[in-house]
Amino acid sequence: MANCGQKNKWISEQACVSMAHTCNLYCLYCHNPPDGKRQDPLKTAALIKTAGVKAVSLEGGGEPTAGTDFFNWIKALKAAGVKNFMLSTNAVALSDRAFCRKAAADIDFFTVNFPSHRAEIYAKVTRSIKFQMALKGLANIKAAGAEEKLRFFHIISSENYRQLPEFALWTAANFPRAAFVNFTFVRNKGRALKAPGIVPRYTQVSPFIKLALANLKLKGRKAVVQNMPLCALEKFEGFSFEFQRWRRGDRVLEDGIAPKARRPACSRCSLKPACCGARPDYLKVHGGGELKASQKDLFSITPERF
Numbered sequence: 001m002a003n004c005g006q007k008n009k010w011i012s013e014q015a016c017v018s019m020a021h022t023c024n025l026y027c028l029y030c031h032n033p034p035d036g037k038r039q040d041p042l043k044t045a046a047l048i049k050t051a052g053v054k055a056v057s058l059e060g061g062g063e064p065t066a067g068t069d070f071f072n073w074i075k076a077l078k079a080a081g082v083k084n085f086m087l088s089t090n091a092v093a094l095s096d097r098a099f100c101r102k103a104a105a106d107i108d109f110f111t112v113n114f115p116s117h118r119a120e121i122y123a124k125v126t127r128s129i130k131f132q133m134a135l136k137g138l139a140n141i142k143a144a145g146a147e148e149k150l151r152f153f154h155i156i157s158s159e160n161y162r163q164l165p166e167f168a169l170w171t172a173a174n175f176p177r178a179a180f181v182n183f184t185f186v187r188n189k190g191r192a193l194k195a196p197g198i199v200p201r202y203t204q205v206s207p208f209i210k211l212a213l214a215n216l217k218l219k220g221r222k223a224v225v226q227n228m229p230l231c232a233l234e235k236f237e238g239f240s241f242e243f244q245r246w247r248r249g250d251r252v253l254e255d256g257i258a259p260k261a262r263r264p265a266c267s268r269c270s271l272k273p274a275c276c277g278a279r280p281d282y283l284k285v286h287g288g289g290e291l292k293a294s295q296k297d298l299f300s301i302t303p304e305r306f
């Protein structure tokens with residue numbers, strides 16, 4: 001994820017620990033749903049120790065805090081020498097104040113998948129009645145003195161893209177000290193394949209994401225957008241996560257991400273080296289007619305704060 005400078009250098013060096021095996025939500029867009037298979041914390045910890053890993057991201061197919069073994073994992077990994085922890089979570093289990101406080105003592109960053117600040121959209125997308133619990137979880141993170149450790153992870157889908165500007169303002173008003181907001185365009189994978197219409201068009205989302213990013217910038221908040229081609233972010237390219245990766249010399253697409261599709265427009269485009277492109281899973285739904293080759297100089301793009 002982000003390179004937050006030397007102080008948090010561990011973030012770009014962390015290992016993903018895929019320890020979740022179940023979930024307490026049933027999101028329409030879930031691209032990596034749980035399979036119920038448990039990993040053994042002690043076996044994983046032994047591998048981590050051998051590899052000398054000092055920072056991990058707790059994640060997996062499912063929700064890391066939904067199993068009964070969450071703190072056993074932390075204990076085993078700490079014993080193996082891990083010093084820094086990132087947690088990908090939907091925050092539902094953090095509605096238990098004692099659980100949240102205990103977690104906050106060990107977790108350096110909470111990456112919270114929160115698809116809407118509106119109860120009706122949250123219910124539709126997550127197919128749950130746990131909106132109030134997720135909100136309580138977010139409030140408990142704040143109450144535990146960990147607001148700066150909070151990173152919003154907001155998956156953009158057909159159900160919520162019109163509310164992106166409003167969501168941006170809601171995060172700034174309610175969590176003004178949160179680390180940043182990451183908007184990620186939905187992938188047409190996993191359960192999303194069974195949810196017709198869940199993937200919007202880039203051109204539909206474009207004006208709303210730009211307004212959301214502008215709102216956050218005006219409020220002095222950090223934001224980034226992931227999995228959207230640069231031609232859909234014209235004049236806002238500096239907010240692109242992949243552009244930021246290119247700037248710092250990393251591969252544009254993270255490990256485990258499907259490669260970009262080859263399109264004629266991309267082969268003529270000056271932005272190609274720093275662009276995530278359109279993905280094959282997107283093209284299956286909407287084709288590639290929206291992509292527009294650019295002649296803009298990549299070095300003329302100013303990266304936004306991230």
Ligand code: SF4
Binds near residue numbers: 025029030032061063
């Ligand atoms: S997207 Fe996350 S919270 Fe939603 S069902 Fe999948 S694993 Fe659970």
Ligand code: SF4
Binds near residue numbers: 232266275276293294
């Ligand atoms: S044309 Fe292709 S390479 Fe250029 S910005 Fe669009 S998706 Fe990216």
